[in-house]
Amino acid sequence: MRRALLAITGLAAGTTALVVLKGSPGATQVAQDRPVAEAPIAPDGPSAPTLTPGATDPAGGSVAPSASTTARPSPRAGASRTPGTAARPTTAAPKATTSAPRPATRTVTGPVVGYKYGSLQVRITLSGSRIVDATALGLPQGGQSGLRSDDVQARYSGTSGQVVAKQSANLDTVSGATYTSDAYRQSLQAAIDRA
Template sequence: MRRALLAITGLAAGTTALVVLKGAPGSGQTVPDVPVALAPVTPGGSAAPEPPSPTAAASGSATPSSRASAKPTPKPSADRSPASQGGTRTRTTPAAPRTTTSAPKVTTRTVTGPSVTYEYGSLRVRITLSGSRIVDATAIGLPLGGQSGQRSDDVQARYSGTSGEVVARQSASLSTVSGATYTSTAYKQSLQAALDKA
């Protein structure tokens, strides 16, 4: 028992002396240069810290106790983003800005052409425009009854209304209604004057 106690005490004293002598300033020991490829690797996968340079050992700034007290690198915490932990993160793109300007209001207006006198009477054409587009047309003052009234009805049916030839062609270039040449011509003249006014 006594021998074992002496052996342990001697071992402890020798180790302490070795540490003190090795780390003492001015001990004159030089640290051998170890190539990076042969440097020992720690279990975490990174190379072991480089041994202190001879000047640092001589000044006493890098003792084994100061090396041992260096802080280990922190592990990633749970509150870090997935990208910093090596995971993938979806990139969100900002939404396109919404336009707040509304389309200009389209104004609807009515324009009436001059009264045109022809062989069977007189007529005027009134057109309704939405913006610059003709949306409706009608003849006013057409003769009623008899053969003249029949011709007037034929012209009105062909040219006027929201689905008539005036709206379809958007101009006064209309085909002449058969059997109502004078009425067709008067209608076109008043229509052209209304378009020029519009």
């Protein structure tokens, strides 16, 4: 009776393991090539001893060959695994980052500065402590004042203007736009001081 119970239990465990492992994406080539009669390795905890044909069971009798112990390896993945072994899932190691975190960008706006032709204020964008962009807000448009404003904006502002290049308010005066240049530098210096 005990032999029959062991044989049925072994057959059920072997069938269950084959069904589970057949669809397992973690089956490795080493596990697939292991001979059927080799004792299983159970790294995750204790497992039941594997009995081979002709061996004696703990009760003292000999064990009859069963379907799970006499099966030949199948060419399909996972079919040759013995009952009691578990497929180990493989996980990739986390990637190490080597770049330093980028400093946050922030915007600082200078005060409104009034001058002979109107008023303006300068807004700068900083990445860390470095100025990466600058622009003038509220410049007069149209007529001679508009032309002067356009000249100052083109020379000083933007990501490639003098403000970014010099990283200070020490800018060259735009010819023909002295008042506008002075107002721009004044608002810019106040924005840099606030930053």
